[in-house]
Amino acid sequence: MRNFYRIASGIDIRPIALALHKSSLWNQYTLRTATPGSPHREVDDIWLRMNDLNKCRQAAIDPGIYVDHRESINYPGMTELPVKPVIMALMNQVSGDRLGRCLISRMKPGTRILPHKDIGDDLTIYYDNELYYSRYHIVIQGLPGSVFRSGDEEVNMQTGEIWWFRNDIEHEVMNYSADDRIHIVCDIHS
């Protein structure tokens, strides 16, 4: 298997799962999911770290403002949810030196993330123009029938596991399991 690598299993994610059951942070930011044509349109999001949208808006009208598209800031979920220990432990495990975008993604049973890739030249479409960050998934809830494809490989990521996968090639997700698929998605530069 070349497009996926399971880094860890048996992580205790119960505090996060419980907090998410009670959270009102879902879909406060829908830029990723509500944009027409988005492959993520069937997904619910909580942003933990993302680009500074205010700065991006200012830069759009003032060419003098420089925006590093790889720089993220914390959003309320990062402090309101008990996610820091597991993210920082992952940073430590992969010798990370920069934490990029982080979000929590939830897919209802029967939903999909359509085939797409994250790396390409046009930054208005793609996530980045080179493979600067590595992409990790911390699985808060993953049951049999939740299928993750990258290239020609497929895996079922299970609750309490952490995976790296190749997001520069075409990938898609089908949640055909009996319950929600909930992942923390983290970008870490090492």
Place this chain on the structure above:
Amino acid sequence: MITYQVEALPGFLEELKPLLPIHWEELALNKDKVPLDPQYDIYLSRDALGQVISMTMRDDGELVGYFIGFVAPGLHYKTCLTCTMDIFYVHPAHRGSGSGFGLFKAMEKEIKRRGVQRLFVGSKLHKDASWLFEKLGYQEVERYYSKWMGE
């Protein structure tokens, strides 16, 4: 009291086994040539892949009916999550009281929750349940034939 619930197949398989011969006796074809011999390992491996939906019907806790189906993207239609019924059964002592209807309504609620888009069900002609399907709003879409080819 009759209740309907989603239960994982491994959890009630041992309770199910005594009902299967009764089910087989009433509904199976070519019984003189084809003995009942379920491949439980295949059912359990599919269940472990998240591809089985199993709904039980209990009377004060006793198993008296069930619906078992397979959930997967259509082989010809990858984007259509499909549930294909494997078996359903209501013990004869519990028929005529709307319990089969209740079992199917509970099953439909569950497969809707699981995001299933299309459902296929069927029944043997010698024990026709099409009245139930029609009452539930299903359309007849296929006829299925069998011919014994063995010795």
